[in-house]
Amino acid sequence: ADISGNFEYVYNEMLRQNLDEKYKIHCLFKSNISARRNFIDKFKFPYLLGKADYIFVDDFHPLLYTVNFRKSQEIIQVWHAVGAFKTVGYSRAGKKGGPFFNSVNHRNYTKAFVSSETDIPFYGEAFGIKEQNIIPTGVPRTDTLFDKNYEQQIVAEMEEVLPIIKGKKVVLFAPTFRGNGHHTAHYPFFKIDFARFARYCRENNAVVLFKMHPFVKNRLRxxxxxxxxxxxxxxxxxxxxxxxxxxxxxxxxxSLVYEFAVFKRPMLFYAFDLEDYITSRDFYEPYETFVPGKIVQSFDNLITSLDNEDYELEKVEPFLDKHFKYQDGRSSERLVRHLFGS
Structure with missing residues (x-):
């Protein structure tokens, strides 16, 4: 319903560089993917598409792809995910839910910004745009991950909001959804053995936070x-x-694994349906050699790896260096300077 993610960081950086004195900045959001635009926004949206010199999007946006924009307009994709993990866009052509090759989706972006050179060919393929228009400035919303002051502040805030974590080892269980888009998104919770998870917590002074993908309809009980x-x-x-x-x-x-790699902490990959996922969704690079941690395909193996602290942690740092060209917390600044030359 309000500004967040890459938009928020780009917007704040524009204000920091006083670009609001040169440009009138409009924002138009919806509270969720299924919400209808209000009456005023239905008129405001096409009006602003016609008037704007720069248009930012951070996701698939079907209303933009059939518009004939002026040559002088910039359509800028600041994609919500870091890196290129699961296939998207034209990389999914021929797969269920993927576009046809002659589709107009994505193709009218004049620029896209990514985390590193590694991502350029993948995003070029996904969006059907020229690689020279994909710029590795880093991803704006990752800037706070490198900010030590912010880290101290947010840890203190989190302990207020979640007092259960104080003095505990914190395990975050954050899988993606299963299904074909937001209409069918779900997660098979029967794949979690809560009793064994609780036993691990009891013996290791730990708590588990469950963060399900926003699309997932079936609630965790x-x-x-x-x-x-x-x-x-x-x-x-x-x-x-x-x-x-x-x-x-x-x-x-x-794709959360990219952000978490910044902390150089352990990860486990509970990929019980890997073969199915490769068939239906697939990845840009082979999953087994790509992910920065140990892959487990059963809950037994997951708990065993936790018990033995067997994470294959040595994979994290090379992964971070490959996928983050910059590790300085100044990606928003680079992106804004690239676009507006300030």
């Missing part, structure tokens, strides 16, 4: 007897803030 070990934080909007308090990340195919 935490059994009452385990409420002292588990918390559902799915409604927390800014997942990056949760990473600061996380000691171990358990994920699967989520």
């Amino acid at each position: 935490i059994p009452r007897e385990y409420e002292q070990y588990f918390v559902d934080v799915s409604d927390m909007r800014e997942v990056n803030d949760i990473l600061f308090i996380t000691d171990i990340l358990i994920s699967d195919y989520s």
